[in-house]
Amino acid sequence: MSRGILGADASDSMKTRAVFVIGIALGAALTVATQGYLGDIWRIYSEDIIYLTKQHIVLVLVSSGLAILVGLPAGILLSRDFMRRYSETLLQVFNIGTTIPTLAILALSITLLGIGFKPAIFGLWVATLLPIVRNVFQGLREVPAHLKEAAQGMGMTPLHILRSVELPNALYVMFAGIRTAVAVNVGTAPLAFLIGGGGLGELIFTGIDLNDMQMLLAGVIPVGLLSMLADYTLAKGQFWLIPRGVNPLRP
Amino acid sequence: METLVFISQNLDLIFERTVQHMSIVFVAIGLAIVTGVPIGILITLNQKAADIVLYIAAIIITIPSIALFGLMIPVLSLIGQGVGYLPAVIAVLLYSQLPIIRNTYTAITNVDPALREAARGLGMTPIQRLRRVEIPLAIPVVMAGVRIAVVMNIGITAIATYIGAGGLGAFISRGISQSDPRQLITGALMVSLLAIASDYFLLWLQKRLTPASSSATAGGH
Amino acid sequence: MIKLEKLSKIFETPNGGTVMAADKVSLEVPEGEICVLLGPSGCGKTTxxxxxxxxxxxxxxxxxxxxxxxxxxxxxxxxxxxxxxIQQIGLFPNMTIEDNICIVPDLLGWERSKARKRAAELLDLVNLDPSIFLKRFPKELSGGQQQRVGVIRALAADPPVLLMDEPFGAIDPINRAVIQDEFLKMQKELRKTIAFVSHDIDEAIKMADKIAIFKDGKLEQFSSPDDLLARPASDFIASFLGSDRTLKRLSLLKVSDVMLSGRVRVSAEEDVGKARDMMKEAGHKNIVMVGPRGRARGYLHLNDVVEATGTVEEHYQALPTTVNVDADLRTAVSQMFRHDTTWMACVDDDGFFKGFITQRAISHQLGATYRDTLAEDLT
Structure with missing residues (x-):
């Protein structure tokens, strides 16, 4: 469960390549096949698409950025020895937390903060934060005890052990958590419109309500492309940012 | 407090929508098991096919649910089913493929080679081996995949209310559009409780289905 | 160099009790010696x-x-x-072999180039080519190679004292023996003061200058391997060392320790009668025939030449086997049993005859300790 639903495995880099190739191929095929149709959509909605895409990207970047910013230190803090007594309980809480559907989280954030951009960011932030904290915590806890013992036995200070031994060796699991969390975030971001947070959800939900297929697709296509782009970027990051010695994706 | 009053006054409606919600999830996941498990078994025969099938399933799962619903509306409109029950079931069915196919595939490829060897030594045919050794050993791991699929799709089904599929999400959508926190909280709580309860129930079931001796291999995800 | 005085450790158990993991342990490891802390699991040696x-x-x-x-x-x-x-080696998977070795020098603030040069030297010392291994990651090394790196990493900053916690425990027996030998060879030059935890008696006998046997947190006996095997201080130690402990002593003794002088010998052209007289005089049943420069060539058996005449060369038999003077007695005894003989000619590396060993002399040597003990007890 810790590696999440999008958990990366050895075939991952091939997957990302496939996503990219299929994405481009699909886009190209669609462009050719429906040039007139998509062209019409673009003519009608280009201004909305550009404006809402920007808004959408801001929603995703701000909420997931804040989630990483808070989730990393929180996960590190929970994994320290002095928290050991509470960590099991907290882990249970996080497990339950990640089970809660994202729509429910957004709905609950309305009751706290009302309608608008802020509650949308808050809801997305909560939905993204929990898997990050959980994976950072688990990644650090799974670092073999003998590595920490060897480090301590050689005279490393606790901070040095965290920086040079624990974090690098937990990085893969931590990154997998961030990737899962961002995927959840990107998947939930269209719902932000429902609570007044704007974004591409506006075109999708309004399109559904008005039974306007062009408007619907004007939202669906950028959302789909954004999600693929996000996953692709993170997969690349996972491949290149994690040192070779602890990256199962790299030989 | 108001919410509790609302809940006590609307128990029938809550019950009805819970049933509606779960019927989408159950039907779709039932279908996903019927399709995903055989696919997971079949692709153990061919590495290349396995890679391709797992890629596609992994790509599907990255598509945001509302985008998938949106994509299905124009397609299913052709048969007059653009909104409602059918697209919801199809979406859940598609999202469930990755965890179910992947776990089936992993479980079967991870069966201890010594056991396979022993089964062959006892004179079992490949079909007998599959039925009497590999599938029984794979069940707990497949169950872990089903559990992931159920929990995930309870959330996705809540969103399906926006394409007219009903379910508990209707409390949330009405709550938002009518600015009624009672309905909003009721919906959010019920969906969350349903997801958490299903998670625990399926975890319990998964443990019961795990033979004590092979619990180490059944952790799954 | 390492001195423990009444060292104790009391652990608290989760149910509120206490466990005496180490109970007033006192011992001293002199400079340049290896002290093996030996005992069953939970005896307090690792603590x-x-x-x-x-x-x-x-x-x-x-x-x-x-x-x-x-x-x-x-x-x-x-x-x-x-x-x-440590037993699990504990190389950091995120660092190259070079960075792993340089950890302590870097912590101590050594100049970077000096530390890297040291890493290369140390790899050379354990026969790992620096040009190949410096930039590798631990996962690219075999278990035995990782273990060697684990040892040299501990030596990187040239500390006078080493602590080793079952350092060769995770390797297969064949590689373990090789690494043990390599390590002993290094130790001969480096002369580190070492405390070494093991649960393997054979390893302890091989590596130790002194063995400290632990039981239930107490130091039961602290003495040299031979002394320990010869005079276990308690029934517990005797049974821990095993009923074949006297045989284990064989590997601590060399052929030269029990060899009888090879001055009694004949050469090929000498008269059989002379050989017979020499045997009678020395009280031997056999005599070794040597070549012109003193290499062992064959032997005569007294019973075969009682009536014989002529030269030794006409009557000699080939030696069934010989043993090197530097071999340990375990090897020698094994060879005797294999060839079903009660004595063997001993030769040096070049095959020159140095003397001979007999089963009687070996058992006498092993038994001497006990007779001494008995004599002490009687006086």
Missing amino acids: TLKMINGLIPKTSGKIHVAGRDTDTIDPVELRRSIGYV
Whole structure:
């Protein structure tokens, strides 16, 4: 469960390549096949698409950025020895937390903060934060005890052990958590419109309500492309940012 | 407090929508098991096919649910089913493929080679081996995949209310559009409780289905 | 160099009780010696070791390392001055072999180039080509190679003292023997003071200058391997060492320790009658025939030549086997049994005849210890 639903495995880099190739191929095929149709959509909605895409990207970047910013230190803090007594309980809480559907989280954030951009960011932030904290915590806890013992036995200070031994060796699991969390975030971001947070959800939900297929697709296509782009970027990051010695994706 | 009053006054409606919600999830996941498990078994025969099938399933799962619903509306409109029950079931069915196919595939490829060897030594045919050794050993791991699929799709089904599929999400959508926190909280709580309860129930079931001796291999995800 | 005085450790158990993991352990490891802490699991040997570098805080007692009371040294600084090797090796997977080896030199603030040069030298020392291995990651090395790197990493900053916690426990028996031999060879030159935890008696006998046997947190006996095998201080130690402990002593003794002089010998052209007289005079049943320069060539058996005449060359038989004077007695005895003989000619590396050993002489040597003990007891 810790590696999440999008958990990366050895075939991952091939997957990302496939996503990219299929994405481009699909886009190209669609462009050719429906040039007139998509062209019409673009003519009608280009201004909305550009404006809402920007808004959408801001929603995703701000909420997931804040989630990483808070989730990393929180996960590190929970994994320290002095928290050991509470960590099991907290882990249970996080497990339950990640089970809660994202729509429910957004709905609950309305009751706290009302309608608008802020509650949308808050809801997305909560939905993204929990898997990050959980994976950072688990990644650090799974670092073999003998590595920490060897480090301590050689005279490393606790901070040095965290920086040079624990974090690098937990990085893969931590990154997998961030990737899962961002995927959840990107998947939930269209719902932000429902609570007044704007974004591409506006075109999708309004399109559904008005039974306007062009408007619907004007939202669906950028959302789909954004999600693929996000996953692709993170997969690349996972491949290149994690040192070779602890990256199962790299030989 | 108001919410509790609302809940006590609307128990029938809550019950009805819970049933509606779960019927989408159950039907779709039932279908996903019927399709995903055989696919997971079949692709153990061919590495290349396995890679391709797992890629596609992994790509599907990255598509945001509302985008998938949106994509299905124009397609299913052709048969007059653009909104409602059918697209919801199809979406859940598609999202469930990755965890179910992947776990089936992993479980079967991870069966201890010594056991396979022993089964062959006892004179079992490949079909007998599959039925009497590999599938029984794979069940707990497949169950872990089903559990992931159920929990995930309870959330996705809540969103399906926006394409007219009903379910508990209707409390949330009405709550938002009518600015009624009672309905909003009721919906959010019920969906969350349903997801958490299903998670625990399926975890319990998964443990019961795990033979004590092979619990180490059944952790799954 | 390492001195423990009444060192104790009391652990609290989760259910509120206490366990005496180490009970007033006192021992001293002189400079340049290997002391093996030996005993069954849970006997306190590892606890004792880890108290030396403070990984486990002691409850009471004193520890002196290199003449300094460890209470007066900051634990982090102390650990940087003591090499530490663990069973799981503990190479950091995120660092290259070079960075792994340079950890302590870097911590001590060595100049970068000096530390890297040291890493290359150390790899050379254990026969790993630096040009190949420096930039590799631990996962690219075999278990035996990783273990070697684990050992040289502990030696990187040239600490006078090493603590080793079952350092060769995770390797297969064949590689283990090779690495043990390599390590002993290194130790001959490096002369580190080493505390070494093991649960393997054979390893202890092979590696140790002194063995400390632990049971239930108490130091039961502290003596040299031969002494330990010859005079186990209690029934527990005797049974822990095994009923074949006297045989284990064989590997501690060399052929030269029990060899009888080879001055009695004949050459090929000498008269059989002379050989017969020499045997009778010395009380031997056999005599070795040597070549012109003194190489062992064959032998005569007294019963075969009682009536014989002529030269030795006309009557000699080939030697069934010979043994090197530097071999241990375990090898020698094994060879005797294999060839069903009660004596063997001993030769040096070039095949020159040096003397002979007999089963009687070996059992006499092993038994001497016990007779001495008996004599002491009687007086």
